[in-house]
Amino acid sequence: MIVLKNNPWMSVVARVAACVAMAVLFTGCPPKRGNAVSGPGTARPVEPGTGYGTAPGGSDVGAMQPDGGTGYNIDSPSPLADVNFEYDSAALTPAAMEILQRHALWFKDHPGVRATLQGHCDERGTVEYNLALGEQRSRAVYDYLTSVGVPGTRLSTMSFGKERPLVMGSGEESWAKNRRVHFDISG
Amino acid sequence: MATRVAVPDCVPRTGDEPAREACKTISEVLRKDLLFEEMTIVSDNLYKMLPPLKPDAPNFEDWKSVGAQVLVITKADVTAGVLNLELRLHHVASGDSMLARRFSNKADNPRYLAHQAADEILALANIRGVARSKIAFVSDRDQVKGKVAKEIYIMDYDGANPRRVTVNRSINMLPAWSPDGKAIAYISYRTGMPELFTAWIYEGRNTMFAAGRSGKVYAHSFSPDSKRMAYAFSPAAGKGSGDMDIWVANSDGTQPQRLTETAASDTAPTWSPTGREIAFTRSLSIGAPQIYVMDSEGLNQRRVSTIGTYNDGPAWNPAKEFTEIAYTSRLEGHFEVAVVDLTNGQTRQITQGRGNCEAPTWSPNGRHLAFCCENRGRWQIAVTDRMGRDVEILPSGPGDNKYPDWGPAATQ
Numbered sequence: 001m002i003v004l005k006n007n008p009w010m011s012v013v014a015r016v017a018a019c020v021a022m023a024v025l026f027t028g029c030p031p032k033r034g035n036a037v038s039g040p041g042t043a044r045p046v047e048p049g050t051g052y053g054t055a056p057g058g059s060d061v062g063a064m065q066p067d068g069g070t071g072y073n074i075d076s077p078s079p080l081a082d083v084n085f086e087y088d089s090a091a092l093t094p095a096a097m098e099i100l101q102r103h104a105l106w107f108k109d110h111p112g113v114r115a116t117l118q119g120h121c122d123e124r125g126t127v128e129y130n131l132a133l134g135e136q137r138s139r140a141v142y143d144y145l146t147s148v149g150v151p152g153t154r155l156s157t158m159s160f161g162k163e164r165p166l167v168m169g170s171g172e173e174s175w176a177k178n179r180r181v182h183f184d185i186s187g
Numbered sequence: 188m189a190t191r192v193a194v195p196d197c198v199p200r201t202g203d204e205p206a207r208e209a210c211k212t213i214s215e216v217l218r219k220d221l222l223f224e225e226m227t228i229v230s231d232n233l234y235k236m237l238p239p240l241k242p243d244a245p246n247f248e249d250w251k252s253v254g255a256q257v258l259v260i261t262k263a264d265v266t267a268g269v270l271n272l273e274l275r276l277h278h279v280a281s282g283d284s285m286l287a288r289r290f291s292n293k294a295d296n297p298r299y300l301a302h303q304a305a306d307e308i309l310a311l312a313n314i315r316g317v318a319r320s321k322i323a324f325v326s327d328r329d330q331v332k333g334k335v336a337k338e339i340y341i342m343d344y345d346g347a348n349p350r351r352v353t354v355n356r357s358i359n360m361l362p363a364w365s366p367d368g369k370a371i372a373y374i375s376y377r378t379g380m381p382e383l384f385t386a387w388i389y390e391g392r393n394t395m396f397a398a399g400r401s402g403k404v405y406a407h408s409f410s411p412d413s414k415r416m417a418y419a420f421s422p423a424a425g426k427g428s429g430d431m432d433i434w435v436a437n438s439d440g441t442q443p444q445r446l447t448e449t450a451a452s453d454t455a456p457t458w459s460p461t462g463r464e465i466a467f468t469r470s471l472s473i474g475a476p477q478i479y480v481m482d483s484e485g486l487n488q489r490r491v492s493t494i495g496t497y498n499d500g501p502a503w504n505p506a507k508e509f510t511e512i513a514y515t516s517r518l519e520g521h522f523e524v525a526v527v528d529l530t531n532g533q534t535r536q537i538t539q540g541r542g543n544c545e546a547p548t549w550s551p552n553g554r555h556l557a558f559c560c561e562n563r564g565r566w567q568i569a570v571t572d573r574m575g576r577d578v579e580i581l582p583s584g585p586g587d588n589k590y591p592d593w594g595p596a597a598t599q
Contacts, residue, residue: 007278007285007311008190008256008257008278008280009190009257009311009312009313010311010313088473088474089473089474090473116379116380125497125499125517125522126476126499126500126515126522126545126546127360127361127500127545127546127589127590128361128405128406128419128454128455128468128499128500129454129468129470129476129497129499129500131381131405131406131419131454132405132419132431132452132454132468132470132476133473135403135405135421135429135431135452136429136452136473138429139428139429139430140429142428142429156380156423156428157403157421157423157428157429158380158381158403159381159403159405160358160376161405163335163337163358163360164335164358170564184379187379
């Protein structure tokens, strides 16, 4: 281990943390090769593989198969109006409850229709927190609808967090529209 | 005093254009890699007056005269589409060889060989280099007007070579590398519901997390041995739906086990480097998430964030010498990256004055953080050291680029 004697970095390391450093050193340093150059290294770059498309600014990784996703942003058309929420809240407002009472009647008139209650948030706050908040909003709507007689088997809950705003823009007007539960009956 | 390293220009072994071009890239990337880990590099202004370097018989007196203690010599040639790089390190005072290696690779990515050389040099200085690591992130660059498409991308740790991992034009988010570098697990809405997928990036296939079939997975993290997955789970509907809890399963989603059972909303699990503990976000009430830690069996749940009313998205430093957790904190209406030291409860703020920042992730050696910041309406990936000095925006490409996850030190 020539590096022990002549490695100017190791003298510092040895002073600072002798034992730990040595343990790392013996595994971390290649053996002396003198001036001889070793054979070809084992460098293996990430192989881009055979992607079927080219991403802007780079190639695709591997051969990921397309899965039929079509992309979307606006909410699916729904006969049921969105329910909106206050900032940082999953509590149903009086206006929201009024809307949900009408929705409950609609479910009664349309037996067999199932709905996914898609919870959404405005852009403020962190990703995981907003996923949880959207889930809680979805659950609040689920609880209300089941309490007024809609069978829970016809409803499922889920959250998009802040990832799929209805309208773009930063400001209370946009944020208020984006804090919503959307009723997706397309599935 | 820091060791002074001279990195003179790479010498093309043959005079042809490909060798010269490769050499130019190698010198540039190698120096940047060493600077990233705070090596002290002798300024080329000091030695450009010296006689030309004779790579096979350097005059060590010359290099002594400019204060260099270590001389890094690189020579390269391109032969039949293969780039060969010779790396030699000399102890200037004695002239002795410290290291001599030769690397070969396809000629189209000279940056990789420079990164490999950097990691070899850093190892001599007892630093586990991350020059060959990659960062996964989410980008909306593929979306067309009127549609949302968020795809998972990976790039080199310095922002070079961005590559797309998912191609489904749906919402794909929260990429998480397996520590063995073989896979990236991510949440996808391609079926209409949030599902956890694993992309085996070198095999070109996706697998679905089995435990996600009975509900929704919203955030997840591989254990340090890549064998298990911690995740936030909410049942599909019915009783318990809407209340997220932390679960652990095998990394394929078999044998799920529930770790938290409170009425609080628990999410964003992250493993300690030993795999014996898990940090996560718990919201006892809406609008007030805090960082908690528990044993990986779910016992000893305790709060570790001490400052602020809103803390989320913990990332445990993977280096065992640093017992600390990075997270996102709301401070005076802004979102900033902060780190709490678990040995003394002290918190340090990492970002400031860069707009909103979130989603911190550590480099595999624990010496750096990456996160995303929104500046003038655009999200970009940034890196800094673990104290928050020298924040650098990575050239990660067009669009909004968010939710970085820093992969292991050497991916294949």
